[in-house]
Amino acid sequence: MSQDRPWFKSYPQGVPHEVDMDEYRSIVSVFDTAVSKFSDRPAFSNFGKSLTYSDIEVQSRHFASYLLGELKLKKGDRVAIMMPNCLQYPIAIFGILRAGLTVVNVNPMYTARELKHQLIDSGASALLVVDNFGHTVQEVVASTPLKQVITTGLGDLLGFPKGALINFVLKYVKKLVPDYDIPGAIRFKDTLTLGRMHKLPEIDIDSEDIAFLQYTGGTTGVSKGAMLTHRNMVANMQQSGVWVGNGLDFGNEVIITALPLYHIFALTANGLVFMKLGGLNHLISNPRDMPGFVKELQKTRFTAITGVNTLFNGLLNTPGFDQVDFSNLKMTLGGGMAVQRAVAEKWKKVTGVTLVEAYGLTETSPAACINPMDLKDYNGAIGLPIPSTDVCLKDDAGVTITTLGEVGELCIKGPQVMKGYWQRPEETANVMDAEGWLHTGDMAKMDEKGFFYIVDRKKDMILVSGFNVYPNEVEDVIAGMEGVLEVAAIGVPDEKSGEAVKVFVVKKDPALTAEQVKAYCRENLTGYKQPKTVEFRADLPKTNVGKILRKELRDPSPPAEVA
CATH class of the missing domain: 3.30.300.30 (ANL, C-terminal domain)
Known part of the structure; x- marks a missing residue:
């Protein structure tokens, strides 16, 4: 099946079969290019405050200089981030990557046990945590390899008086910031001040260097770190970028980023793809507050939004959502879990825009299949394999299925497939076969046009x-x-x-x-x-x-x- 690739005949006009893998050597070179092209454009906004590409460049350079100059971290060391979406996130991510270090994204809702496992397993040297979750870090910090904890308040980069007010409300009114005490911790703003005193050295970042240790599989056993290299992430940005970028206006797009940036979907689709496009990521810190989220949407002229089925369903069932101005909306992308027909049809009815389903995994950085962006209506498929990606279906014996419509395990091959699981060769061997196919654990079928349909998780059947x-x-x-x-x-x-x-x-x-x-x-x-x-x-x-x-x-x- 992978030889004749029937999906190519269903490709939207203008989408190439292959992408240029050598345009950028690393995420840092993508970032540098975006900064030079769009320096004065807003890059990220949160709670009404925006930072331009140039602002992110300056502040991430200071953070990188702090990590190397003050903490004396060495290339390849791991730095963990434990925060919801906020302005500190992009500064930290690009700072860590510019320093030649590896980002370890941590779900801030983790229990102390889960956090301890991830910090020990990744061998993280430093952790940046938002105050709301400092108490969890306090419980485990002594039994981890952490050399430094960096703390920050959600309002710290929002300026006075707004930032101070938000921090006050979160702690004393909403009681969302329990007291904590971490000896030797430093504030994020102080790291930027210290970083100014050091010059950022030239760091040679290779495409095979690990950019992210992205933990996955917590629901199926012990959480494992997928090693995503700069090449993996840049490849997926290029693959997704040529797919969704058709018809988008470089430098003028505004994407709603409600899924957390610590999740691979938002990280690549919003954080990287829209950075390359010179777009603005409008960060939503707490999408669970649906009425607040809808108010935010009512104030924003957004052109794109990504999400999971439960997020779209939640919005559709929140009063006021149907009063949002959708006249600028060009793109809605759903992934992370199956999009349900009822939700997709209602979304189209309310917004006038098709909810386009995509499919991916943490292990594929994440995108593997996406429906055509000009799809008229929900079709129940996860879409077509994106450029430079091969997909096949295998039976329980590992034999490739050639009969159309027959169900088999979805297997993926391409430049976005992870290097493997961090320090777990046997786990890696369980999902990567000798021919380089990643076995997803998802059962799927393909139609004559090359569209794939997920039937279910192998183990949920x-x-x-x-x-x-x-x-x-x-x-x-x-x-x-x-x-x-x-x-x-x-x-x-x-x-x-x-x-x-x-x-x-x-x-x-x-x-x-x-x-x-x-x-x-x-x-x-x-x-x-x-x-x-x-x-x-x-x-x-x-x-x-x-x-x-x-x-x-x-x-x-x-x-x-x-x-």
């Missing part, structure tokens, strides 16, 4: 009397019901059929009954796919990015903590 039931399909059907806000499906043990389908539903209509859900499923699903049990919940367990955690729903004990 439910086996009912020998028949495969894919939770995505069941969820998709129930999500189309009037009174349903959210839904998740899992398999539970069953004496007669081995496994049976159980669904967890969050009601939109308080009057909704389990019998109504089952009746709707009888009309829309064949017998063995219908849920045997319907359980109503006030909410569903999710990752911090909004992916529903089926694993926690399968665990009969109530979750101790849902991040």
Whole structure:
């Protein structure tokens, strides 16, 4: 299948089959080019304050100089960042990379146990943390290799009086900043002052140097660091850039960045692709505050937005969203989890713009397949393999499937595929075969036009009397019901059929009954796919990015903590 690449005939006009891998040697050279082209353009904004490309250049240089000159870090050392979206994020990322160091993105919602594992596993020398999560760091700092903790308040770069006011409200009014004490910690603003006293040396950054240790797999066992090189990230920026960049206006795009930059989707799609385009990333620090998020959208002339299904669904169900001005919106990109038809169709109806689904993994930096940007309507596919990317389907024996429409494990090959898992050769060997294919664990099929469709996660599949039931399909059907806000499906043990389908539903209509859900499923699903049990919940367990955690729903004990 990979030989004839049927997807090329469905490529949008103007999209090349291959991308130029040698245009940039590193993320730093992409950054330098963007700064020289767009120096006075706004690059990142948050809480009404904007920083230009030139501002980011100056401040990231000072941070890089601090890391090398004051902390005496050496090329390849790891620096962790534990923050939501805020102006400190891009300064830190580009500072770390310009210093020839590796960024370790940390989910700020981590428990002390999860944080400790990641800091020890990555061997991070320094950690930048926002005050809200300082108490978690305090618990573990003594048992990690950290040499320096750098702290910052969410309002620290917003200027006076706004910054001081935001910090005050977060700590004393909303009580979101528990007290903490980390001996020897330094404030982020002080690192920039100290950095000014050092000249940033010329650092030779090779395309094979590790840019990011991006942790993944926390939901399937111990969290592993995917080694993403400068080449991986630049390749994916180039691949995604030629795909989504058609019809975008260099220097004038405004993208809403609500998914956290510590997540690979926003990091590449928003942070890198739109930096190359000279766009403005409008950072949303707390997208869970949906009414606040909608108010922010009402004040912003945005041209693009990325998100996951739960984020789009949340917006559509928040009062005032339909009053947002969508006249400038050109692009909506959904990824990170399956986009549901009901959500996509409602999004198109409210905004006038198609919700275009993309597919990727942390291990592929992340994009592997994207639907054409000129797609008229939601099509249920994850799209076409993007330039310079090969995709095939393999059966359980590892043999490539050649029959059209047959389901197999989706496997990916391309310059965006990670170097491997950090210090875990056996884990790397589990997902990368001898021919260089990355095995995704996702079951998929391909149609005659080269579009791929995810059927489900290999391990989430439910086996009912020998028949495969894919939770995505069941969820998709129930999500189309009037009174349903959210839904998740899992398999539970069953004496007669081995496994049976159980669904967890969050009601939109308080009057909704389990019998109504089952009746709707009888009309829309064949017998063995219908849920045997319907359980109503006030909410569903999710990752911090909004992916529903089926694993926690399968665990009969109530979750101790849902991040």
